[in-house]
Amino acid sequence: MHDLVLHHLLVHDSLDARGKPDAFTAAMQTAHGKSGVAIAEARAFGLTGNLDPFLFPALKALLGETEALITHSEIGRSRLEQEFPGRPVLQMGLPVADPGPVDRLKIREKLEISDGEILMMHLGFLTPEKGVGAIIGGLAAARSAGVNARLVLVGEDTGDAELKNAAENLGIAAAVTSTGWLPWDEMVTAPAAADVGVVLRVPSAGETSAAVVRFLACGTPAAVIARRQFLEWPEEVAPRITPGPSTTAEIARLLIRISKDGDWQTRRPNARAVYENGHTPQQAAKAMVDFLRTLN
Incomplete structure (x- = not known):
């Protein structure tokens, strides 16, 4: 599930x-x-x-009619056990492909990100639930406070005139770029270029975000919406953004914080460690096989 x-x-x-x-x-x-x-x-x-x-x-x-269920979060496990009492439920990490060793500086260079810029990245589809408008607003507020920050959208390129107009109206059109969908080998390593990923999803269907796992796999902290299953990520590598009217301001504050935090990059090994602790394909396969062996 x-x-x-x-x-x-x-x-x-x-x-x-x-x-x-x-x-x-x-x-x-x-x-x-x-x-x-x-x-x-x-x-x-x-x-x-x-x-x-x-x-x-x-x-x-x-x-x-299911005999057993698999899900990725504690909230998911609790919900399924409540809905289907007595049915076996496995909670396991959501696996994504391991990007392997990545050359972060080379990827940033390819994306035309300078050493002095703070890169915020959004990964995947641009659905209304992803809050891209609030993300752009937060970027604009941070830049007005003197933060040299950029936003790169990796994934769906809707060509949305409204999105582009919003960036232009806020005077940050040059600071917002989109790569579209990249070749697979570039897609899985692109998150390494970012200083922080951003994953806002309201409402949520209770899913564990693959985008979050992809950022962590590349050693990049990912800011998440502060509700339900997203709260299960360690806050050190998944700083929380409150849903609602304060979202834009909190994104701005996060970017300002990163610009002043000389130790921010030390979080990268811990982000990678979260991925390695249960989210590799090998770990997922073993967890499922072990679970299936317990079923009659």
């Missing part, structure tokens, strides 16, 4: 793929009783809300 929300999958399977609203209603009733039926009936009339999947995750509708 990467996500703890399966509502969207149920919608796709029952309605989009098979066109069976009765099956959707029955499944929502199984998962959420009368409230689930009400949600299904509202959808039949074209009434849905952005938070429906998060408030009605429909776990029991799709996982009722």
Whole structure:
């Protein structure tokens, strides 16, 4: 279980793929009783809300026949044990490919980042939940305070005019760049160039962020949203950003803090150590094999 929300999958399977609203209603009733039926009936009339999947995750509708479950966080394990009492649940680290030895200075040079610049990096897709607007606002505030900081977006390049206009209106267009999706060997090592990654995700489906693990694998601390499963990362390598109106200000304060913290780079070995303690593919494979051997 990467996500703890399966509502969207149920919608796709029952309605989009098979066109069976009765099956959707029955499944929502199984998962959420009368409230689930009400949600299904509202959808039949074209009434849905952005938070429906998060408030009605429909776990029991799709996982009722499972014999065992695997998830990546303590919150995920607790939630699954609550939903499915007595069912074996394994909590294991989320594995990502090991980037191996990386030449950080060479990667920064390729991205045209100078030694004196503080690089904040966003990795992956640019969905509304990722809070890129707040990230750009925080960058602008930090730069206005005299911090020589840059933002590089690695991954999805939407060509979003609104995003570009926001950077231009704040006077930081030259400090925000996008690489688009890089070749795989460059994608897994790019996070090494950053002084800090940033992973904001509100609302969250309870997933453990692969982006966070990729930053840590490269020895880069990653600022995370201060809620739920993100709080399970050690704060030393995953500084916390409060969700809500203060997000922009907290990003600015973090960049200012990095600019004044002569010991910030000493966090890099600890970030890498978190990755090595349970998030390598080899460790994940062993954890799953050992777990499967315990099942009857």
